Amino acid sequence: MDASAIMAVLEGVPDPEIPVVSVVDLGIVRGLRDGEGERSPAVLITPTYTGCPATLAIEMSIRAALDGAGFGDVRVDTVLSPAWTTDWISDRGREQLKAYGIAPPPKGANARSLNAQPAECPRCGSHDTREISRFGSTPCKALWQCNDCHEPFDLFKCH
Amino acid sequence: MSGATLTADAGVADEQRAALFDYLLRLGDDALILSQQLSEWCGHAPVLEVDLSLANIALDLLGQSTLLLDAAAKIEGGTRDADALAFHRDVLAFRNCLMVEQPNGDFAQTITRQFLYSAFQAPYFAQLTASTYTPLAEIAAKALKEVTYHADLAAEWVIRLGDGTYESRQRMLDGLDWHWRFVDELFDMDAIESGLAAAGIAPDRAALRAEFDAKVAQVLSDATLPAPEYPRATRGGRVGHHSEHLGHLLAVMQFLPRTYPDAEW
Numbered sequence: 001m002d003a004s005a006i007m008a009v010l011e012g013v014p015d016p017e018i019p020v021v022s023v024v025d026l027g028i029v030r031g032l033r034d035g036e037g038e039r040s041p042a043v044l045i046t047p048t049y050t051g052c053p054a055t056l057a058i059e060m061s062i063r064a065a066l067d068g069a070g071f072g073d074v075r076v077d078t079v080l081s082p083a084w085t086t087d088w089i090s091d092r093g094r095e096q097l098k099a100y101g102i103a104p105p106p107k108g109a110n111a112r113s114l115n116a117q118p119a120e121c122p123r124c125g126s127h128d129t130r131e132i133s134r135f136g137s138t139p140c141k142a143l144w145q146c147n148d149c150h151e152p153f154d155l156f157k158c159h
Numbered sequence: 160m161s162g163a164t165l166t167a168d169a170g171v172a173d174e175q176r177a178a179l180f181d182y183l184l185r186l187g188d189d190a191l192i193l194s195q196q197l198s199e200w201c202g203h204a205p206v207l208e209v210d211l212s213l214a215n216i217a218l219d220l221l222g223q224s225t226l227l228l229d230a231a232a233k234i235e236g237g238t239r240d241a242d243a244l245a246f247h248r249d250v251l252a253f254r255n256c257l258m259v260e261q262p263n264g265d266f267a268q269t270i271t272r273q274f275l276y277s278a279f280q281a282p283y284f285a286q287l288t289a290s291t292y293t294p295l296a297e298i299a300a301k302a303l304k305e306v307t308y309h310a311d312l313a314a315e316w317v318i319r320l321g322d323g324t325y326e327s328r329q330r331m332l333d334g335l336d337w338h339w340r341f342v343d344e345l346f347d348m349d350a351i352e353s354g355l356a357a358a359g360i361a362p363d364r365a366a367l368r369a370e371f372d373a374k375v376a377q378v379l380s381d382a383t384l385p386a387p388e389y390p391r392a393t394r395g396g397r398v399g400h401h402s403e404h405l406g407h408l409l410a411v412m413q414f415l416p417r418t419y420p421d422a423e424w
Contacts, residue, residue, distance in 0.1 A: 050301055051222025080226070081297035083304065133208040134312050135215040139305075143208075159304055 001041045001074070003032050009069045010043065016057040017138055020100045023058055027088025030079060042075040046084045048159070049139045086159045097156060098122045103144065105158040119155045121146035131155075171234070171292065175358060178351045179292070180234045181254060182361055184244070185397055187227030188255035191245055192405065193276060194220035195412050196263055205266055212312060216273065219305040226298045233294075246416040250406045251399040258341035260396070260405040264334065267327065270316045271334030277310035278374050279345045279367070286362035295360065314378045321382025328384070335379075335387045343392035346371070 011024045023029055028045050035041035043062060047055045059076055066074050086105035089097070094104035103119040118129045126148035133143040141154040171179060197217035204210035228241035239247075258276055263269045284306055287299035320327040346364045348356070355361035379386060395401070415422060 047222075047301075049219060049222060049305060050226055050298075051218035051220070053218070080301055081293075083297075083301040133211055134308075135208075135211040137211070139215045139218055143211075157308075 001032065001034055005069070006032060006043065006066070006071060006074060009065050009071065010062065013061050013065045016054045016061065018097070018100065018102065020096045021093045023062065025090040025093030025096065027084060027090070028058060033077070040073055040075045042077045044077055044079050046079050048084050052139060084159070086156060089156075101153060102141065103153055103155040105156040119144050121149060121151065122153055123151050124149040175355065175360070176234055178354055179360065180231055181351050182355055183227055183231035183234060183295075184254040187224045187231055187244070188253050189259050190220040190224035190227060192253070192255045192408065193259040194224060195408055196259065197269070197273075199263060200269065209266070213269070216309050216312070219302075219309070223298070223302045223305070230294050230298065242416070246413045250401055250409055253396075253399065253401065253405060253409075255396050256341065256344050257393060257396040257402055258338060258345065260402060260408060261338060261341065262404050264337065265330055267320055267330035268334040268337055270313055270320065271331065271338050273309065274313035274317045274378070275338055275342060275375070276345075277306060277313050279371055281306045281310045282367050282370050283362060283364065286367065290361070291359035317378055317384075318382040321379070321384040331382070331384060335384065339387040340389040340391065340393045344394040344396060347394060347397065349397065
């Protein structure tokens with residue numbers, strides 16, 4: 001199995017709802033498993049939220065990308081443990097989120113309590129911000145507003 | 160989501176399989192029925208913020224029920240999958256508690272139900288992460304993060320409404336009055352769950368009551384609401400004795416897959 005070639009394919013698969021970030025940078029791809037005997041090699045993926053409607057779309061787009069690159073024998077397997085956390089979003093992924101207008105989630109378990117710290121406005125960089133809605137357009141986001149530039153923005157919730 | 164890798168046979172003795180199947184239905188049905196109730200608010204909630212919140216909580220619970228019913232189907236080892244368990248079981252075969260099938264009522268009644276159920280589910284799933292049955296421990300660890308969020312959100316609304324206007328306070332009192340009689344059932348242990356608890360598979364519900372009572376007392380105090388009292392608990396959901404509300408809910412939820420069994424999107 002050519003691991004680096006497979007990873008290169010996966011890095012080209014965007015998240016369906018946040019298409020500027022790849023499924024690798026979001027931490028959805030957990031790794032590769034070598035084939036052994038009867039067992040096919042596999043890409044291991046994990047869902048973000050249990051009910052995330054994008055999960056199936058992600059699996060299908062990974063499948064299509066692998067098939068297109070000639071890796072039709074590589075399976076796509078879902079694993080639940082360890083549970084996905086926003087700490088797995090890569091530094092590159094965080095920069096991409098911010099450039100897209102979504103405040104990246106704070107890192108670390110301490111940030112997990114609600115409203116532990118004000119989000120940084122992805123447009124003007126101000127920390128003078130407030131939560132408007134606990135949930136946003138998807139389960140993984142909350143809606144915030146900047147008190148300086150007054151723009152509303154999505155915050156990727158710490159999870 | 161049915162592709163999740165669950166090793167159904169890991170560490171389950173044959174004599175425990177029937178109990179475990181029933182137990183997984185209890186957990187899965189709680190999540191499924193509460194999700195279905197909450198989803199009825201979609202497009203009808205009082206403000207956009209609430210519409211988003213309730214729909215997203217419903218979505219989290221639907222995901223949890225998918226995993227739990229999928230695990231149940233694997234333990235059963237037959238031909239039924241999670242969809243068959245959700246859409247092709249009759250009302251008497253559902254094992255959810257009575258609280259989750261209670262009607263939405265007004266927003267205060269819905270929030271009261273969410274507050275009480277999440278205040279139970281959060282510490283319960285925290286215990287469940289230590290289950291000796293690995294698939295269940297993994298589902299619990301994943302769901303716990305979501306449930307903690309639900310519990311915080313519902314508690315905030317209880318405080319906002321209880322300590323709000325005369326009208327919102329009165330509606331919260333009515334919501335508590337409606338739901339409090341269903342609290343005891345959340346903590347009931349029976350032969351099925353006692354056996355699983357002894358094997359380390361299921362938590363002891365009764366042992367979590369003190370933590371629940373403390374949490375509820377603290378939030379109600381912040382909300383300036385009196386501690387609820389109800390003379391007699393109502394129970395029976397775990398053995399299929401449901402209120403009339405569940406049948407109506409299932410009629411809506413199951414209509415399409417039952418009428419058109421081979422329908423696909």
